[in-house]
Amino acid sequence: MTTVSAIPEYLARYSDVCTQGAEQLQTWVRTVLTPSLLAYENGGGPCVAEAIDANVARQVAAAYYTDRDVRTVGQAFLRAGGVLVRGRNQPIRADGKAVETFVQMLRKEAAHQAQIKAGAALAHELPTVMNAGERQRVERELAKHADDPYFCAGFFNSLNVRQIEQFLAQPGNIQPLVSAYASGVLTEATTGHVVEALSRLVGRDNSVEHNHITPEQQIALLNALRSNPTAALNFANSLSAAQIRHLFYGEASLNPPLRSTLLAVLTTAMGNVDGQPRAHALMHKVSQALFGEGAPKLTHNEMKPLIGPLMQFYAAGVTQSQTPPPGADPIALRRWAEGLGRQTGQGLGLFLKAANETGDEHELLKSMIQGGYVNVLFMPTAVLAPEALIGNIAYTAGVGAAQSLFSSEMDPLTGLLDKLFPGGSHANTSLLNDRLAVGGLSLTVSSLISRGLVHPAGSNTPVSFGADPVKNAELVKKIMLHPDEYYAGKKDAQGHEPPSITDLTHAYRDLELGEISKALGDPDYEQPD
Amino acid sequence: MPPKYDFAAAARLSQQLSQLVEKLDWFIWLRNGQRHTLFGSPHSDNWQGAKRDRFEIEFQRQQKALTALKEAALRYQSQVNSATTAARAAEKAEKTKH
Numbered sequence: 001m002t003t004v005s006a007i008p009e010y011l012a013r014y015s016d017v018c019t020q021g022a023e024q025l026q027t028w029v030r031t032v033l034t035p036s037l038l039a040y041e042n043g044g045g046p047c048v049a050e051a052i053d054a055n056v057a058r059q060v061a062a063a064y065y066t067d068r069d070v071r072t073v074g075q076a077f078l079r080a081g082g083v084l085v086r087g088r089n090q091p092i093r094a095d096g097k098a099v100e101t102f103v104q105m106l107r108k109e110a111a112h113q114a115q116i117k118a119g120a121a122l123a124h125e126l127p128t129v130m131n132a133g134e135r136q137r138v139e140r141e142l143a144k145h146a147d148d149p150y151f152c153a154g155f156f157n158s159l160n161v162r163q164i165e166q167f168l169a170q171p172g173n174i175q176p177l178v179s180a181y182a183s184g185v186l187t188e189a190t191t192g193h194v195v196e197a198l199s200r201l202v203g204r205d206n207s208v209e210h211n212h213i214t215p216e217q218q219i220a221l222l223n224a225l226r227s228n229p230t231a232a233l234n235f236a237n238s239l240s241a242a243q244i245r246h247l248f249y250g251e252a253s254l255n256p257p258l259r260s261t262l263l264a265v266l267t268t269a270m271g272n273v274d275g276q277p278r279a280h281a282l283m284h285k286v287s288q289a290l291f292g293e294g295a296p297k298l299t300h301n302e303m304k305p306l307i308g309p310l311m312q313f314y315a316a317g318v319t320q321s322q323t324p325p326p327g328a329d330p331i332a333l334r335r336w337a338e339g340l341g342r343q344t345g346q347g348l349g350l351f352l353k354a355a356n357e358t359g360d361e362h363e364l365l366k367s368m369i370q371g372g373y374v375n376v377l378f379m380p381t382a383v384l385a386p387e388a389l390i391g392n393i394a395y396t397a398g399v400g401a402a403q404s405l406f407s408s409e410m411d412p413l414t415g416l417l418d419k420l421f422p423g424g425s426h427a428n429t430s431l432l433n434d435r436l437a438v439g440g441l442s443l444t445v446s447s448l449i450s451r452g453l454v455h456p457a458g459s460n461t462p463v464s465f466g467a468d469p470v471k472n473a474e475l476v477k478k479i480m481l482h483p484d485e486y487y488a489g490k491k492d493a494q495g496h497e498p499p500s501i502t503d504l505t506h507a508y509r510d511l512e513l514g515e516i517s518k519a520l521g522d523p524d525y526e527q528p529d
Numbered sequence: 530m531p532p533k534y535d536f537a538a539a540a541r542l543s544q545q546l547s548q549l550v551e552k553l554d555w556f557i558w559l560r561n562g563q564r565h566t567l568f569g570s571p572h573s574d575n576w577q578g579a580k581r582d583r584f585e586i587e588f589q590r591q592q593k594a595l596t597a598l599k600e601a602a603l604r605y606q607s608q609v610n611s612a613t614t615a616a617r618a619a620e621k622a623e624k625t626k627h
Contacts, residue, residue: 002578002579004577004580005574005576006577006578011576014563014564017563018560022556025553028552033545036545039541040541040542043534044534044535044616045538045539045609046608052549052598052601052602056549056602059594062591063556063591066587066588069584091575093574096578099580
């Protein structure tokens with residue numbers, strides 16, 4: 001996490017003073033300078049190729065937009081800083097990524113002000129506690145704008161928690177909420193209200209001041225979010241680890257399908273995450289929420305139905321982290337493999353630790369592993385259009401090779417696993433990870449091939465995929481079975497030799513399993529930031 | 530036939546190009562001063578991080594471009610003044626001929 005700081009009031013003052021200055025200058029150029037230039041040229045003065053007034057207007061406009069944006073950054077700091085008490089003009093410290101997210105949100109809000117205001121105006125027609133007639137009238141109006149994400153966002157952002165509970169208890173209002181999430185401008189407060197609404201199940205408490213959601217409506221809402229990848233991603237990003245934990249272990253989870261459905265929404269979100277750092281951040285947040293310090297322990301029976309959905313989530317996260325660095329620099333490729341291994345290990349560590357702690361003799365995991373779970377691993381990523389990441393051909397080849405390797409009983413990690421987990425005390429969890437690691441590696445090798453980076457020893461001609469998926473899978477398998485005979489990248493100007501696939505595999509798995517062994521071996525393990 | 534050289538328009542434009550230089554000077558000063566007073570150095574807690582770094586790059590580029598515009602305005606003013614001098618000489622020569 002990169003911490004950044006700012007005094008929002010100072011940013012606002014700079015922005016206001018400088019944009020006013022720019023406006024004054026622009027007005028003078030438009031009303032005084034340009035007419036004088038025209039009068040001069042019309043009065044026999046020579047024309048100049050570069051119109052000075054247009055050049056001034058362009059540069060002042062550039063300064064204006066930069067300076068206007070400074071105010072937006074200040075507002076983003078206010079949002080990222082959350083509710084905090086600070087002295088007048090004291091700096092706010094916040095996570096750089098959070099500030100960036102809020103800057104994007106504020107820009108979208110600025111671009112769609114009219115729709116957002118119209119949605120807010122509809123919400124403001126509502127009294128704090130609605131009667132059925134008022135609610136239905138507003139619902140009919142809202143339904144007309146269900147395809148306008150910004151109108152819907154303006155509407156839901158203006159509702160209080162009671163009103164959101166009341167709205168979300170009605171089946172017709174799911175789509176406008178999904179649409180609102182797709183806008184990317186729903187506030188954290190609104191997400192907080194949605195989490196509360198999802199948690200108030202019918203029949204669980206008798207409080208008359210709240211509206212209660214039926215179990216069916218709760219699941220329908222999550223499934224609707226899942227069906228819209230953009231909405232699912234924005235929902236996942238807006239949830240804090242505490243809110244995910246609240247949904248997963250709190251009253252909402254008294255509805256049995258809640259946990260797996262929520263994980264399905266998070267998996268859809270993961271499949272649409274933009275880039276490795278964000279994938280890692282989402283894995284980190286979910287791991288912390290579900291298995292981090294203070295999280296309730298799941299029993300054997302509770303964990304059993306969740307292993308599949310959890311594997312789908314983590315598999316999507318691992319897949320999102322595959323993209324190699326640009327170029328063929330041997331050092332960059334080694335560092336990439338190390339970073340990928342470390343991050344994957346950190347992402348999976350808490351989950352594997354929790355899985356390891358359920359059941360007395362790991363029967364659950366044993367049955368999962370024996371149950372052909374390569375399919376469990378790859379099924380979700382097949383749904384999530386992996387060609388966007390590494391190309392369809394490379395993906396198919398990677399999956400084919402991994403499946404073939406498992407069926408041939410080959411276990412490339414046994415030696416290292418024995419070293420890291422002596423006495424087999426974590427054998428089952430290690431096998432679990434084995435599948436993930438080999439799956440990850442096969443995809444990694446495939447992505448390197450598809451980028452033309454892999455060549456056999458003694459040759460500079462890269463291997464490549466063809467039209468036959470079986471042959472492609474065989475090529476990946478051959479490379480994984482003979483990793484010393486293939487190299488990735490090119491020798492650089494300083495004479496660094498390209499790493500072999502073995503080198504990359506070691507770099508990846510040493511760090512990945514190192515992180516996991518820390519998680520399994522240390523009862524107080526905490527996920528690094 | 531080209532229009533008759535408008536000496537009043539030329540004088541007005543020349544004066545306004547001087548004003549443009551002053552206004553650009555003022556705008557550059559305003560931005561520099563506000564930035565220095567309110568934000569401090571790029572590592573000040575008043576504002577630091579990736580957004581500040583990006584702002585600094587854009588800010589410096591824009592200030593340089595604004596300074597270049599001042600120079601362009603002065604060059605253009607010099608051309609206007611030269612054209613005016615030439616037109617006066619031509620007018621005088623024309624009068625002498627008649």
